[in-house]
Amino acid sequence: MPKRPASQGWMRKANLIRLYPVPFRLITSDQQFAKWQWIEASIERSPADRRPESHKIGVDSICAGKVLPAGDWCERRVLLDRLKIYENFDALDKARTEHNVTLGLIKPARVTALRIQKSASQGWTSEEIDKLQSMQRQPSLFEEQEHASIKRLEKVPFDFHYVYECVTDGELRTHIHKIVDWEVSQLxxxxxxxxxxxGWELPFRQKLETHLPSKELMLLMGTIHRFPSQWLIVSLIYPPKRQKEDDHQIALF
Known part of the structure; x- marks a missing residue:
């Protein structure tokens, strides 16, 4: 996440932005960063991407900073609470059509299923390798190193989709979106x-169908550059459920 001065205005509100390309497997070890970690870096609006949240990051300028410890959601919640969380997917998509929002958080009412299907291609195609290289290429990196790194990266031979419900105008509506979260692929x-x-499917389903939905699961949604009306689940964010007000009152006595 990009680091900003802790000014009073920023403390009240924050916005999501998209930083890329980050050739993570190619940057130096001291520049690599975790999912919940502050970084400092030079960024600029991406001239080739019309999505307003999209920015280019200067890979050589990345400086990794403070890590927000795993399991400690206090500071993470402070950051999440500064972001707009859409009450349902329809509200997010309305923001896309009316205000060109292409990145946003939603909180589903319920995850009803996880769909798993084989990918059209079980390995990287030449077109996919070329696309990955073009996304990751930086002037200071060697093309041969990029190609070798992509070939070493194991492609997941399945596509994963969440089927979930949101409450819209007092009614439950079902939505289906593909999950492209790196953590899900690594799982x-x-x-x-x-x-x-x-034996892999049972523990995989237990994590995504049971464990994560038991928390305060949020879906970070993003659109595809070439298909601006098509949404993907970019990341899963799953803080523990907040204690009810009654629980806080009981804890005082």
Whole structure:
């Protein structure tokens, strides 16, 4: 996440932005950063991307800073509470058509299913490698190194979709969106290595269908540059559920 001065105005409100390309596998170890970690970096609006949240990041300028510890959601919640969280997907999509919003958080009422289907291609195609290279390419990096790095990156042979419900105008509406969260892909790789081809799906489903929905699950949604009306689930954010006010009162006695 980009670091900003802790001014009074910023403390009241924050906005999501999209930073890319970040060739994570190619940057130096002292520049690599975690999902919940402050960084300092030079950024500028992306001239080739019409999405207003999209910015280019100067890879050589990345300076990794404070990590927000895993399991400690106090500081993370302070940051999340400064962001606009849309009450349902329809509200987010309305913001897209009316205000060109292409990145936003929603909080589903319920996850009803996880759909798993085989990807059209089980390995990287030449077109996909070219696309990944063009997204990651920086003047200071060597093309041969990029190509080798992408080939070493194991492609997940499945597509994952969440089926979920949101309350819109007092009614439950069902939505289906593809999950492209890097952590979900890494979860697949981990459970596949541990349980094999016949055993990976059960623990994978337990994590995404049971464990995460039991928390205060939020979906970070983003549109595709080439298809501005098409949304993807870019990331899953899952703080523990807040204690009810009664629980706080009981804790005082």
């Amino acid at each position: 697949y790789r981990n459970v596949y290595r541990k349980h094999g081809a016949k």
